[in-house]
Amino acid sequence: MSSEVVRRPRPKGAGAAPFRSLMWRFPWLRPLLLLAPPMAWFVFVYLASLVLLLISAFWSIDPFTTQVVQVWNTNNFQTILSDPTYRTIIGRTAGLAGLVTITDVVLAFPLAFFMAKVASRRVQSLLFAAVLLPLWASYLARVYAWILILNHSGVLNWSLQSIGLPSANIGYTNTAMWLVFSYIWLPFMIIPTYAALERVPDSLLEAAADLGARRWRSTLDVLLPLALPGVVAGSIFTFSLTLGDYITPILVGGAGSQFIGNVVYNNVGIANNIPFAAALATVPVVIMAVYLLVAQRLGAFEAL
Amino acid sequence: MSVGFWTRMALRAWTALILLFLFIPILLIFFYAFNTSNIESWPIPGLTTKWFGSTWNDPDVRAALLLSVQVGLAATALALLLGSCAAFAIHRASFFGRDAVSLLFVLPLALPGIITGIALNAFFSFGGINLSIWTIIVGHATFCMVVVYNNVLARLRRTQGSLIEAAMDLGANGFQLFRDVTLPLISTAVVAGAMLAFALSFDEVIVTTFTAGAQKTLPIWIFGQIRHGILLPEVNVVVSFVILVTIIPVVIAARLTGGGGTARVPAAR
Numbered sequence: 001m002s003s004e005v006v007r008r009p010r011p012k013g014a015g016a017a018p019f020r021s022l023m024w025r026f027p028w029l030r031p032l033l034l035l036a037p038p039m040a041w042f043v044f045v046y047l048a049s050l051v052l053l054l055i056s057a058f059w060s061i062d063p064f065t066t067q068v069v070q071v072w073n074t075n076n077f078q079t080i081l082s083d084p085t086y087r088t089i090i091g092r093t094a095g096l097a098g099l100v101t102i103t104d105v106v107l108a109f110p111l112a113f114f115m116a117k118v119a120s121r122r123v124q125s126l127l128f129a130a131v132l133l134p135l136w137a138s139y140l141a142r143v144y145a146w147i148l149i150l151n152h153s154g155v156l157n158w159s160l161q162s163i164g165l166p167s168a169n170i171g172y173t174n175t176a177m178w179l180v181f182s183y184i185w186l187p188f189m190i191i192p193t194y195a196a197l198e199r200v201p202d203s204l205l206e207a208a209a210d211l212g213a214r215r216w217r218s219t220l221d222v223l224l225p226l227a228l229p230g231v232v233a234g235s236i237f238t239f240s241l242t243l244g245d246y247i248t249p250i251l252v253g254g255a256g257s258q259f260i261g262n263v264v265y266n267n268v269g270i271a272n273n274i275p276f277a278a279a280l281a282t283v284p285v286v287i288m289a290v291y292l293l294v295a296q297r298l299g300a301f302e303a304l
Numbered sequence: 305m306s307v308g309f310w311t312r313m314a315l316r317a318w319t320a321l322i323l324l325f326l327f328i329p330i331l332l333i334f335f336y337a338f339n340t341s342n343i344e345s346w347p348i349p350g351l352t353t354k355w356f357g358s359t360w361n362d363p364d365v366r367a368a369l370l371l372s373v374q375v376g377l378a379a380t381a382l383a384l385l386l387g388s389c390a391a392f393a394i395h396r397a398s399f400f401g402r403d404a405v406s407l408l409f410v411l412p413l414a415l416p417g418i419i420t421g422i423a424l425n426a427f428f429s430f431g432g433i434n435l436s437i438w439t440i441i442v443g444h445a446t447f448c449m450v451v452v453y454n455n456v457l458a459r460l461r462r463t464q465g466s467l468i469e470a471a472m473d474l475g476a477n478g479f480q481l482f483r484d485v486t487l488p489l490i491s492t493a494v495v496a497g498a499m500l501a502f503a504l505s506f507d508e509v510i511v512t513t514f515t516a517g518a519q520k521t522l523p524i525w526i527f528g529q530i531r532h533g534i535l536l537p538e539v540n541v542v543v544s545f546v547i548l549v550t551i552i553p554v555v556i557a558a559r560l561t562g563g564g565g566t567a568r569v570p571a572a573r
Contacts, residue, residue, distance in 0.1 A: 031397035038390035049427035114315040136554040138507045141543040145329035153345035244416020
């Protein structure tokens with residue numbers, strides 16, 4: 001910082017303010033004082049919580065008294081790895097998160113391309129606002145809207161009937177979850193994809209055209225590789241947000257649509273088994289860590 | 305970039321379809337809020353405003369609204385204080401471990417909300433702290449802080465250091481410097497951060513379920529009603545209201561920061 005390098009003249013009348021002369025003599029004191037409150041909050045509340053969560057994953061509860069037994073063991077992890085129920089739930093969660101991500105890439109890419117490379121400046125900023133609004137509109141509201149739509153006598157069946165098609169009953173199924181997740185996280189995919197596409201200079205595409213590349217060729221060989229970091233950045237959001245969700249499965253999922261989050265939630269709220277919930281909560285963290293490592297290799301962090 | 309006529313048309317049509325997909329569900333809720341019937345089917349038989357009155361007079365809704373506003377204001381105030389401090393410190397100083405600290409500050413938004421929620425729940429539960437309005441505020445302030453931090457830091461990075469040096473050369477003392485130069489430069493970013501923090505807190509449900517115990521914020525009330533399918537006409541009204549309360553501050557924040565801050569913040573879940 002330049003303000004640190006410049007030798008500041010000793011302010012006149014500083015002797016009246018010992019605090020200020022202290023600041024002048026020790027320039028590192030000010031940032032330290034500023035950093036202390038937020039750091040204290042993070043270390044003593046947030047980090048302490050995360051560390052405690054990790055430690056408690058290696059504890060267990062007494063099945064009769066449901067009191068936490070603070071004895072180091074790996075029983076929780078053994079149960080998660082050996083019980084096929086949990087493997088199914090983890091597979092379902094990660095599988096649907098992947099499917100939602102792919103769906104959002106397909107839905108978002110043409111729109112992001114239109115925004116970044118075809119639309120006029122004015123349309124571009126209007127579209128940007130139009131994509132941002134639903135992102136901030138209440139999460140619960142948007143899930144609830146789909147309950148109204150997919151409901152037996154909702155908008156979907158009304159539309160299907162009015163064009164002479166048989167009614168569909170996809171409410172409270174995994175299909176409904178796929179649809180709702182894809183809807184809710186779509187703006188998170190559009191924005192980074194758009195940002196990445198916008199940064200691709202038109203001159204590169206013109207150069208490709210001058211070198212004889214057809215439109216499809218230049219799209220495949222020039223545009224897509226340069227847009228990939230943005231798409232991967234978007235996929236971090238869609239994948240991670242789906243992975244950690246448990247509200248949507250409760251509200252629009254049916255029987256047999258439990259997510260990792262639901263089991264965690266039930267173990268905290270109903271079974272009061274925090275150690276097991278903690279152990280299970282490490283699963284999405286590990287999955288995300290692997291995902292982020294791959295994403296970093298693909299250069300997604302520069303596009304965030 | 306030049307694209308062919310049909311490609312352009314196809315892209316336009318696709319964009320229009322996606323916009324319809326994004327907006328129809330949200331608009332639909334506003335229609336349902338005026339539904340004369342208490343059965344949520346489409347098309348609605350007629351329009352009425354009777355549910356607005358009954359919702360406003362519902363003591364449960366009022367209590368939940370009050371709690372949500374209290375939590376939102378307190379969490380925003382804490383987030384403003386802590387987030388601005390953090391942004392100033394990270395901006396000014398270069399010290400060992402600065403990158404690690406700045407990564408730490410964005411962690412509550414980067415980790416899934418359920419991790420933050422259950423971690424805080426374990427912290428309170430093993431620490432013998434009873435869940436109260438304060439535990440909700442602590443949870444919310446932790447992720448609201450990130451929004452303020454991001455906004456203020458982004459603004460500080462774009463601010464020219466020469467302005468501050470000029471003020472110092474002209475003999476401004478620390479307080480004058482802050483009041484007359486730094487604060488006007490960053491004020492819109494601070495206000496935008498506060499707006500976003502409040503919007504985030506007002507709509508938060510995941511971290512809240514783990515830190516609220518038996519208390520009901522507005523989103524918790526909505527979640528319970530939808531889950532059990534009761535009093536849905538009132539839910540329509542409340543949900544429409546929440547959409548407006550979360551969108552309006554964001555529109556203002558976008559105006560103040562030129563859109564940058566609102567795009568960078570993923571909702572904390």
